[in-house]
Amino acid sequence: MAPVILPSPLETNPLVFDASIFQKETNIPSQFVWPDHEQPRLETPPPPLTVPPIDLKAFFSGEPLSVSNATRLVNSACQQHGFFQVLNHGVDSNLINEAHKIMNIFFAMPLMEKQKAQRMFGEYCGYASSFTNRFSSKLPWKETLSFRYSAHPNCSNIVQDYFLNVMGEDFSDFGRVCQEYCEAMSKLSLDIMELLGTSLGIERSHFRDFYKDNDSIMRLNYYPPCQKPDLTLGTGPHCDPTSLTILHQDDVGGLEVYVDEKWHSIAPCSEAFVVNIGDTFMALSNGLYKSCLHRAVVNNQTPRKSLAFFLSPNMDKVVRPPKALVENYRRMYPDFKWSSFLEFTQKHYRADMKTLDAFSIWLQKELKS
Ligand SMILES: C=C1C[C@]23C[C@@]1(O)CC[C@H]2[C@]1(C)CCC[C@@](C)(C(=O)O)[C@H]1[C@@H]3C(=O)O
Numbered sequence: 001m002a003p004v005i006l007p008s009p010l011e012t013n014p015l016v017f018d019a020s021i022f023q024k025e026t027n028i029p030s031q032f033v034w035p036d037h038e039q040p041r042l043e044t045p046p047p048p049l050t051v052p053p054i055d056l057k058a059f060f061s062g063e064p065l066s067v068s069n070a071t072r073l074v075n076s077a078c079q080q081h082g083f084f085q086v087l088n089h090g091v092d093s094n095l096i097n098e099a100h101k102i103m104n105i106f107f108a109m110p111l112m113e114k115q116k117a118q119r120m121f122g123e124y125c126g127y128a129s130s131f132t133n134r135f136s137s138k139l140p141w142k143e144t145l146s147f148r149y150s151a152h153p154n155c156s157n158i159v160q161d162y163f164l165n166v167m168g169e170d171f172s173d174f175g176r177v178c179q180e181y182c183e184a185m186s187k188l189s190l191d192i193m194e195l196l197g198t199s200l201g202i203e204r205s206h207f208r209d210f211y212k213d214n215d216s217i218m219r220l221n222y223y224p225p226c227q228k229p230d231l232t233l234g235t236g237p238h239c240d241p242t243s244l245t246i247l248h249q250d251d252v253g254g255l256e257v258y259v260d261e262k263w264h265s266i267a268p269c270s271e272a273f274v275v276n277i278g279d280t281f282m283a284l285s286n287g288l289y290k291s292c293l294h295r296a297v298v299n300n301q302t303p304r305k306s307l308a309f310f311l312s313p314n315m316d317k318v319v320r321p322p323k324a325l326v327e328n329y330r331r332m333y334p335d336f337k338w339s340s341f342l343e344f345t346q347k348h349y350r351a352d353m354k355t356l357d358a359f360s361i362w363l364q365k366e367l368k369s
Pocket residue numbers: 140217219235236237238239240241242310342345346350351352
């Protein structure tokens with residue numbers, strides 16, 4: 001299966017997704033209409049997915065029953081569908097509220113202002129309004145702002161600097177909040193990596209050490225109301241190519257996870273973070289833990305927002321499972337560097353539910369050529 005070669009910007013139509021206009025439109029352009037089999041069946045709301053939340057504070061208490069509960073729950077969830085939620089995570093609720101507030105400010109700005117941070121072709125940072133200059137069909141009904149976070153000591157202000165350089169002095173507060181939020185997400189990711197390592201029965205610090213100098217992506221998602229919410233999707237069905245996603249959604253609802261051959265809604269819970277395994281961690285676990293298939297639906301009344309932190313290893317780290325997860329099993333995926341997988345998703349292939357398989361095939365062809 002040859003990877004889908006993405007159309008160059010010049011080949012796609014000059015459609016511009018201005019949410020302030022589109023959210024009132026009853027006649028949505030065909031590029032936003034998804035194929036029948038992918039359209040959400042809003043008339044029959046999906047059943048909620050009940051996965052007991054993991055109490056992180058209890059896990060780190062070291063109390064044997066709490067540790068075994070947490071590792072058992074996370075092991076079962078990750079082997080089945082790659083989705084769980086964490087409570088008592090230690091992230092300051094004021095910081096979370098601040099992040100939601102500044103997200104409202106940013107996406108309420110006129111399109112021209114937001115386009116100061118316009119994402120360029122092949123780049124993963126910047127502002128995008130539905131990727132109209134990236135894809136020519138099945139366009140997602142959303143605006144996004146993505147930026148890089150690095151835990152490397154030499155990059156201690158990378159997020160703050162991004163906003164200052166791209167959006168100017170007026171955004172210094174914005175940059176500070178996002179910098180602090182990413183630092184909190186990085187810390188939480190490493191705690192969860194310790195939980196995942198323990199649950200897989202390997203050295204507790206193995207994955208924490210692998211991601212301590214992580215080079216991750218923060219994405220702010222904004223889903224405007226849509227007058228035909230049954231025809232389109234905020235984010236189409238996909239597995240995140242990254243390692244681990246820590247997501248905080250507002251109270252509107254719209255995130256769905258595919259489990260047991262059907263979509264399940266994830267009820268918003270402001271005290272919890274939604275956590276899902278991505279392709280890169282699935283490869284790192286030699287396929288033992290599943291990359292979570294999920295999507296986001298929209299509605300015709302209320303905008304929805306989510307903050308997604310995509311944990312990723314340092315660009316030059318080789319993604320290779322620990323010996324303990326290979327010695328009694330065959331290798332499921334080739335060694336690769338995150339930098340080349342990321343480039344594959346930005347320049348050669350629109351991430352979906354088969355991205356890692358398509359990348360593995362692409363890698364083999366690249367090696368032969
Ligand atoms: C590495 C990435 C590519 C996408 C952002 C992310 O950081 C992790 C999720 C990926 C994505 C959301 C999966 C669905 C398709 C996509 C094009 C999107 O709808 O935004 C993906 C992101 C991308 O910009 O390529």
